Amino acid sequence: MEWSDLRIFLAIAREGTLGAAARRLGQSQPTMGRRLRALEAALGQTLFQRTAEGFVPTDEGSALLPHAERIEEEVLAAERRLAGRESRLEGLLRLSCSDWFGSWLLTPVLAEFGRRHPGVEVELLTDARLYSLPRREADLVFRIRPFDEPEVISRRLLHVPYALYGPTGSEPPQPGDGMGARVVTMDQGFVAMPDALWLKRLLPNAAVAFRSNAREVQARLCALGAGLAVLPRPLGDALPGLVALDLGEAPPGRDTFVGYHRDLRRLARLRALLDLVVERLAN
Numbered sequence: 001m002e003w004s005d006l007r008i009f010l011a012i013a014r015e016g017t018l019g020a021a022a023r024r025l026g027q028s029q030p031t032m033g034r035r036l037r038a039l040e041a042a043l044g045q046t047l048f049q050r051t052a053e054g055f056v057p058t059d060e061g062s063a064l065l066p067h068a069e070r071i072e073e074e075v076l077a078a079e080r081r082l083a084g085r086e087s088r089l090e091g092l093l094r095l096s097c098s099d100w101f102g103s104w105l106l107t108p109v110l111a112e113f114g115r116r117h118p119g120v121e122v123e124l125l126t127d128a129r130l131y132s133l134p135r136r137e138a139d140l141v142f143r144i145r146p147f148d149e150p151e152v153i154s155r156r157l158l159h160v161p162y163a164l165y166g167p168t169g170s171e172p173p174q175p176g177d178g179m180g181a182r183v184v185t186m187d188q189g190f191v192a193m194p195d196a197l198w199l200k201r202l203l204p205n206a207a208v209a210f211r212s213n214a215r216e217v218q219a220r221l222c223a224l225g226a227g228l229a230v231l232p233r234p235l236g237d238a239l240p241g242l243v244a245l246d247l248g249e250a251p252p253g254r255d256t257f258v259g260y261h262r263d264l265r266r267l268a269r270l271r272a273l274l275d276l277v278v279e280r281l282a283n
Contacts, residue, residue: 016054090119096131097142100215154259172245178203182227
């Protein structure tokens with residue numbers, strides 16, 4: 001394979017049409033088509049389906065894509081080093097984490113990273129879904145469940161302590177009872193979370209006022225007096241209108257893990273971001 005042909009493959013995959021890819025690379029459309037056919041002939045594979053909407057990667061094209069991207073990154077890194085511009089990273093990074101973790105722990109790190117590397121575009125996805133690293137749904141994933149996929153490189157990033165919170169001026173309820181108290185807790189899909197089980201054990205007679213899988217929603221409801229809530233301390237301690245309540249036993253904390261696909265271990269922009277995250281957040 002010729003690197004110049006892989007550049008054409010990447011441009012077509014990203015733009016979706018020969019014309020747009022040709023404009024991106026400053027080449028003619030017939031040249032792009034001829035080089036793509038040469039690459040497919042060299043590989044013995046059809047890399048794109050030609051549809052009315054444009055070029056769609058086949059399974060073989062999708063398999064080639066991450067390898068071509070890594071080759072591109074290495075070529076660009078070599079060019080930057082030779083030109084004395086190693087610090088000028090470029091490209092897209094897609095991150096996934098929970099809502100509160102992204103808002104309260106990651107955003108300061110991402111802002112600093114953006115100032116250091118303005119050429120890198122960061123996309124942050126915050127929801128309860130577990131994005132797949134093997135399927136390239138995200139480049140870097142932060143989650144409370146350890147990674148067990150063999151192709152994923154991961155590490156424990158930090159331990160997050162939790163506490164029970166109420167609106168400012170609240171008094172802690174009687175542990176082991178909770179009669180008369182109202183609580184804001186996890187939705188039915190997450191009732192087995194350690195903090196939800198802890199809350200039910202220490203305040204078995206408390207009434208459930210609201211359920212949500214979003215910690216920031218729980219925190220806001222708690223601050224507005226809707227009920228007591230178990231929250232991560234980096235979130236609860238930072239929000240005005242909340243006070244930590246002592247029941248004589250702290251809720252269980254959670255470890256946070258970070259992972260990425262092993263094929264991306266040499267991706268310069270990912271390494272730069274991960275190094276900064278570890279420097280700022282790891283404990």
